[in-house]
Amino acid sequence: MTDVLMPRLSDSMEEGLIVTWLVDEGTEISQGEDLVEIETDKANMTFEADGNGLVHIVASEGDSLPVGALIAQLLGPGEEPTAGNDAGLSTTSPASTDHGQAEGNLSPTNPSPAVAASIEPEVEESGDAAQAASSNNSESTDSPGRRVKASPLARRLATDGGVELGALSGSGPGGRIVKADVERAIESRRSEGPPAGTATTTGGKGETEIVEISRLQQTVARRMSESKATIPHFYLSTEIDMGACVTARAGLKESAAEGAVVPSFNDMVVKASALALREFPKANGAWRDGHLELYSRINIGVAVAAQDALVVPVIPDADQLGLAAIATTTRELAAKVRDGSVTPPELSGGTFTVSNLGMFGVTDFNAVVNPGQAAILAVGSIEDRPVVRNGELVPGKMMGMTLSCDHRILYGAEGALFLARVKSMLEEPISLAL
Structure with a gap:
């Protein structure tokens, strides 16, 4: 079994964000094949597998993890995964504790265009946003009798857009609802137009759009603020x-x-x-x-x-x-x-x-x-x-x-x-x- 860890790609990198898994759960992969796209504080990078085996995905798309955290495992014949989905999100997980600043079993190839994404870990949360902030449960209840798995970014977009998570089908690992699922629901609703008899109220500034920024933008903002302050x-x-x-x-x-x-x-x-x-x-x-x-x-x-x-x-x-x-x-x-x-x-x-x-x-x-x-x-x-x-x-x-x-x-x-x-x-x- 080969553990795939979040690598350190620059001196200033402290964490990375999983943008896209390029293979599905259970896919057999060989050394050198593209595995995952990761957004760093400098650029987006596509990484190759450094071993052979069946892919067990630990970290979900949108998860932001510290350097050295476990993001996947490559399983050999007859091997069972030792980490469940989202195991890499815990700050006290074995991967984070034992490996510290390990480089991980990945090697870079050509990067791909930067994409805007949340830098929050997409841990599964409860339907109540306030309760979600303090919960690390792998499943959460969105409505009575219905357990819904959704990332914080997806949940926040759903709250802002008035989308009911329980009505969506998740496209993420294990059926998790991710940002793209909510965006599709919002776009579909816009194309249908507002229900008859409803009125839209806005403040003096008009409608407010919440724009998520990329890790690169986050880094630029942080470094410029530090510069002017120090x-x-x-x-x-x-x-x-x-x-x-x-x-x-x-x-x-x-x-x-x-x-x-x-x-x-x-x-x-x-x-x-x-x-x-x-x-x-x-x-x-x-x-x-x-x-x-x-x-x-x-x-x-x-x-x-x-x-x-x-x-x-x-x-x-x-x-x-x-x-x-x-x-x-x-x-x-x-x-x-x-x-x-x-x-x-x-x-x-x-x-x-x-x-x-x-x-x-x-x-x-x-x-x-x-x-x-x-x-x-x-x-x-x-x-x-x-x-x-x-x-x-x-x-x-x-x-x-x-x-x-x-x-x-x-x-x-x-x-x-x-x-x-x-x-x-x-x-x-x-x-x-x-």
């Missing part, structure tokens, strides 16, 4: 004459082979930041537990807008890469973010971040420093503006940048010198080739 931010802004970069990029586009990746202005900002970090190592560090941590590698995170979230894939050793390599890596990572195939390792290890909203017409903004870093560079759009050059008023290509700093590790002068170095390299982009 990191003393200060901000330094400057304007850069990007005329030389515009000319250089036009030359690259003209000479590039067909289909070749041409570095963007943001790629140039990433390269300039990486080179400047070599000269200002404190900007490539963090404050932790009363001391400074200075990182030996320069890994630049590039903020990418994903579905309902902001994701920051990382370009490792950006200071050692040429502009073409940075451009290629950035586009590959951005594509993975948008199609949901980015992996946790590609989102980990960042030492500095660049966030660019210039493509949306934003001229300047203040970004929030990521926990575990000293600064983040916010980049605006390039605008045509008059500038004074050699005593004459001439057209200029001006771009605003704001450096957000952790005042515990960087002081004003250090931050200003770092920003000035980035500015000087972008105004003389030949230095980016060094």
Whole structure:
């Protein structure tokens, strides 16, 4: 018998959410076949079985479990399961106690698109929501003489939508009612229209929709709240004459082979930041537990807008890469973010971040420093503006940048010198080739 445990997929991961079981209860599976999709704090991952046997599902879809908790078992010939459904939900279960932070018997393959799901364990609860919060029974009574199994998310959606759980047939393991069952019932009722003679009353804000957020969104919200609450931010802004970069990029586009990746202005900002970090190592560090941590590698995170979230894939050793390599890596990572195939390792290890909203017409903004870093560079759009050059008023290509700093590790002068170095390299982009 092989126990399948919730794996730790990143340094910050403490729990994972079962999104979809890719096999049914009792299915015979072989090593390397897809078993389950798990939502982590970084991305959704599809996992393969690390052994052979009949699948016994322990954790249900929608269950949120700590790292090391038992989620399934692979049974050999004649073996019986030692854990019932939802055994992995108990915080005192043997799987959780004995294995602690074990990695589990799973190996990652390609991730799949992120989906919104509850981060609450879908334990079976009683029909009364208040009683359900303190109950761990595997079955609960929804109406007299009828025992109903339903996840907390499904039960909450049913309460909000006025759906009677007892009238539904569950599609989850063991006939459990899950979120999708309730959503189908609500949609069916909407298509039929309201019963004659009924009136809908709403408050001054109109109808309120409760939107469940994904674990990724939950993580972003938590980390940004922690950052603003614990990191003393200060901000330094400057304007850069990007005329030389515009000319250089036009030359690259003209000479590039067909289909070749041409570095963007943001790629140039990433390269300039990486080179400047070599000269200002404190900007490539963090404050932790009363001391400074200075990182030996320069890994630049590039903020990418994903579905309902902001994701920051990382370009490792950006200071050692040429502009073409940075451009290629950035586009590959951005594509993975948008199609949901980015992996946790590609989102980990960042030492500095660049966030660019210039493509949306934003001229300047203040970004929030990521926990575990000293600064983040916010980049605006390039605008045509008059500038004074050699005593004459001439057209200029001006771009605003704001450096957000952790005042515990960087002081004003250090931050200003770092920003000035980035500015000087972008105004003389030949230095980016060094």
